[in-house]
Amino acid sequence: MELEAMSGHTSPVNPAIFPHMTVVLLxxxxxxxxxxxxxxxxxxxxxxxxxxxxxxxxxxSLFMGFGxxxxxxxxxxxxxxxxxxx
Amino acid sequence: MEAPAVHLLPLLLLFVPxxxxxxxxxAEAPPLVNEEVRRTVDLSSHLAKVTAEVxxxxxxxxxxxxxxxxxxxxEPELEAQLAHLGVxxxxxxxxxxxxxxxxxxxxxxxxxxxxVQLPVALDPGAEVSVVVEAIYTHVIQPYPTQITQSEKQFxxxxxxxxxxxxxxxxxxxxRVKLASPNVESYTKLGNPMRHNNLLxxxxxxxIPAYSQDSFKVHSENNSPFLTVTSMTRVIEVSxxxxxxxxxxxxxxxxxxxxKGSFSRYDxxxxxxxGISSIRSFKTILPASAQDVYYRDEIGxxxxxxxxxxxxxVEMEMKPRFPLFGGWKTHYIIGYNLPSxxxxxxxGDQYVLKMRLVDHVFDKQVIxxxxxxxxxxxxxxxxxxxxxxxxxxxxxxxxxxxxxxFGRPVIVAHKKNLVEEHIQDIMVHYTFSxxxxxxxPLLLVAAFSILFFxxxxxxxxxxxxxxxxxxxxxxxxxxxxxQVLTLVSKRLGLYHHFDKTVSRYKQSRDVSSLxxxxxxxxxxxxxxxxxxxxxxxxxxxxxxxxCDKVSEMQKLDTQVKExxxxxxxxxxxxxxxxxxxDIYIENKKxxxxxxxxxxxxxxxxxxxx
Numbered sequence: 260m261e262l263e264a265m266s267g268h269t270s271p272v273n274p275a276i277f278p279h280m281t282v283v284l285l286x287x288x289x290x291x292x293x294x295x296x297x298x299x300x301x302x303x304x305x306x307x308x309x310x311x312x313x314x315x316x317x318x319x320s321l322f323m324g325f326g327x328x329x330x331x332x333x334x335x336x337x338x339x340x341x342x343x344x345x
Numbered sequence: 346m347e348a349p350a351v352h353l354l355p356l357l358l359l360f361v362p363x364x365x366x367x368x369x370x371x372a373e374a375p376p377l378v379n380e381e382v383r384r385t386v387d388l389s390s391h392l393a394k395v396t397a398e399v400x401x402x403x404x405x406x407x408x409x410x411x412x413x414x415x416x417x418x419x420e421p422e423l424e425a426q427l428a429h430l431g432v433x434x435x436x437x438x439x440x441x442x443x444x445x446x447x448x449x450x451x452x453x454x455x456x457x458x459x460x461v462q463l464p465v466a467l468d469p470g471a472e473v474s475v476v477v478e479a480i481y482t483h484v485i486q487p488y489p490t491q492i493t494q495s496e497k498q499f500x501x502x503x504x505x506x507x508x509x510x511x512x513x514x515x516x517x518x519x520r521v522k523l524a525s526p527n528v529e530s531y532t533k534l535g536n537p538m539r540h541n542n543l544l545x546x547x548x549x550x551x552i553p554a555y556s557q558d559s560f561k562v563h564s565e566n567n568s569p570f571l572t573v574t575s576m577t578r579v580i581e582v583s584x585x586x587x588x589x590x591x592x593x594x595x596x597x598x599x600x601x602x603x604k605g606s607f608s609r610y611d612x613x614x615x616x617x618x619g620i621s622s623i624r625s626f627k628t629i630l631p632a633s634a635q636d637v638y639y640r641d642e643i644g645x646x647x648x649x650x651x652x653x654x655x656x657x658v659e660m661e662m663k664p665r666f667p668l669f670g671g672w673k674t675h676y677i678i679g680y681n682l683p684s685x686x687x688x689x690x691x692g693d694q695y696v697l698k699m700r701l702v703d704h705v706f707d708k709q710v711i712x713x714x715x716x717x718x719x720x721x722x723x724x725x726x727x728x729x730x731x732x733x734x735x736x737x738x739x740x741x742x743x744x745x746x747x748x749x750f751g752r753p754v755i756v757a758h759k760k761n762l763v764e765e766h767i768q769d770i771m772v773h774y775t776f777s778x779x780x781x782x783x784x785p786l787l788l789v790a791a792f793s794i795l796f797f798x799x800x801x802x803x804x805x806x807x808x809x810x811x812x813x814x815x816x817x818x819x820x821x822x823x824x825x826x827q828v829l830t831l832v833s834k835r836l837g838l839y840h841h842f843d844k845t846v847s848r849y850k851q852s853r854d855v856s857s858l859x860x861x862x863x864x865x866x867x868x869x870x871x872x873x874x875x876x877x878x879x880x881x882x883x884x885x886x887x888x889x890x891c892d893k894v895s896e897m898q899k900l901d902t903q904v905k906e907x908x909x910x911x912x913x914x915x916x917x918x919x920x921x922x923x924x925x926d927i928y929i930e931n932k933k934x935x936x937x938x939x940x941x942x943x944x945x946x947x948x949x950x951x952x953x
Contacts, residue, residue, distance in 0.1 A: 265689035265690055265691040265694070265696060266689065266690070266691070267684075267685035267686060267688065267689055268584070268684055268685060268688040268689060268690040268695065269586060269684070269685045270584065270585045270586030270587075270684065271584075271585075271778075271781065274585075274586050274587075295796065299799065299800075299803055303819045303822065303823060306822075306823050306826060312800055313800075316793065316796035316797065316799075316800065317793060317796075319792070319796065320789050320790075320792035320793035320795070320796055321789050323788070323789070323792045324785050324786070324787075324788035324789030324790075324791070324792055325785050325788070325789070327788050328784060328785045328788055331746070332585055
């Protein structure tokens with residue numbers, strides 16, 4: 260494979276926006292997670308709706324997953340072993 | 346007894362090449378002759394750098410073949426310590442090109458030989474000038490081998506007065522560059538000239554091939570004799586835009602061993618104390634290095650200075666203690682690099698182009714190097730292009746954050762490296778971009794499992810006895826909640842109908858009003874019947890709330906009457922049967938009554 264034909268590989272997500280992405284994703288996710296927990300606490304045996312619960316939990320875990328990944332990348336863990344030192 | 350032998354040696358060698366000539370050069374090889382050789386032996390550091398500027402001539406007749414390559418030989422005593430051999434030729438436009446060098450074997454001769462490919466084949470009678478550079482490590486030995494802190498370091502180098510070559514040499518000179526003007530002794534062949542820290546030997550004429558004459562010089566050398574005994578370099582590649590490099594370095598001072606004790610008072614007080622010891626050294630890192638850390642087993646070492654320049658990052662590192670002869674230390678240095686400078690890709694093909702070994706300190710000597718390149722999970726068809734020979738160990742697997750089946754690791758070893766070995770290695774591999782999603786999806790799956798566990802856990806009824814009162818209360822609460830939703834829906838219907846009425850007033854469309862009325866009726870009937878069902882359920886539960894619900898139902902019928910009345914009045918207004926001001930008055934009355942009733946309903950709902 261010719262090196263000249265290739266371009267430098269950049270990350271699919273611009274590293275400059277890691278902080279903002281992290282905050283936004285985690286904030287949205289906290290909202291969904293807290294909604295889920297409040298629903299769990301206030302509903303009784305006869306008032307629960309499984310679909311609503313599953314939907315909230317899925318959306319919450321989706322945002323939480325991407326948010327935590329963004330957080331790891333922001334903190335320069337780059338999803339690999341890296342011993343940080345200040 | 347050795348003196349006569351030394352004198353005999355050149356005589357013996359004069360005969361030997363003629364006897365061996367048919368065997369040393371193969372039948373097809375054209376006879377080459379070194380016309381003029383200018384050797385420089387640089388002994389100013391702990392490396393012996395022997396540079397020979399050779400004018401190579403084709404001495405054959407016109408019928409002999411062209412010379413496409415020529416041989417370079419090494420002295421048998423020094424050949425084991427060779428770290429680097431490079432040959433360059435000065436082109437037409439003054440640019441130097443490196444020539445290809447390959448190690449070969451010559452029948453009947455022991456020792457190492459190298460074949461160098463000439464850019465243009467040499468015609469009979471033509472000449473070409475090449476520069477042969479050889480770097481030897483650990484050949485400059487300290488003598489005396491042990492010194493005290495206040496003494497200076499003296500070293501001995503043993504080499505060859507002549508240019509060791511498979512071809513005879515017409516004229517040659519040798520210049521030795523020493524570390525200091527303080528020379529204890531040196532061999533005198535042919536009346537050498539000494540000036541400052543330079544020794545000039547020669548010119549020597551008509552020296553046959555493979556000639557050796559023992560050369561020895563004993564001089565002062567306080568330059569840092571620092572050696573990296575072993576080094577592990579780990580390069581981790583991440584497709585999220587970062588390459589992390591970590592080097593684990595073991596250093597040793599390979600000069601004269603310290604005899605006696607180390608006195609810190611003397612060391613700090615006198616400039617000349619411990620003159621050959623190493624206080625600090627400078628490492629040059631790649632220009633885009635970030636987050637540089639320098640630490641060892643104890644923790645971070647803060648005696649370091651980082652200087653960020655345009656084309657490099659220089660780190661001046663001071664180990665925790667100065668290094669005297671025989672002393673060792675160990676440290677770890679690491680930094681991050683952006684991936685776009687070293688990782689190239691086209692579609693699924695990726696190429697990593699990085700230095701196999703990087704600068705540790707000037708005039709570095711690395712005895713043993715291990716390089717580990719960790720590629721992202723899912724990298725396949727890995728091919729390695731190294732600039733020089735390396736020995737590869739089998740690939741390993743490395744597990745770290747968010748890994749399921751491990752990252753492939755390329756392991757390579759090499760011994761005896763110097764600064765000239767700082768060259769790029771290319772690693773080709775394929776990686777499908779979809780695999781990058783595996784990392785966030787793993788996190789998402791982990792969190793969903795957490796949530797599902799919580800859902801299941803709350804569902805589980807682990808109580809031993811049933812509590813009937815609590816159960817009844819829960820059921821009632823459930824029903825009232827449903828009632829609330831239904832009633833609010835009903836009230837919403839009224840609002841919706843109000844809007845239809847006002848629209849009718851503007852558009853005068855009787856049919857829309859009628860359809861609105863009809864839909865109100867049907868929906869209202871449905872909701873009321875539902876509320877009635879719930880009311881009966883409440884009754885079966887034995888709750889007193891059903892009375893409140895029935896009261897609310899009555900109020901609701903009144904509200905509905907009022908709403909319908911307002912619709913009728915609007916119709917009359919449009920038809921002209923009713924005067925406007927009377928209509929407005931009536932409307933006010935109706936809306937007042939409605940508001941009262943609605944507030945009463947809401948009050949009841951709050952108490953439910």
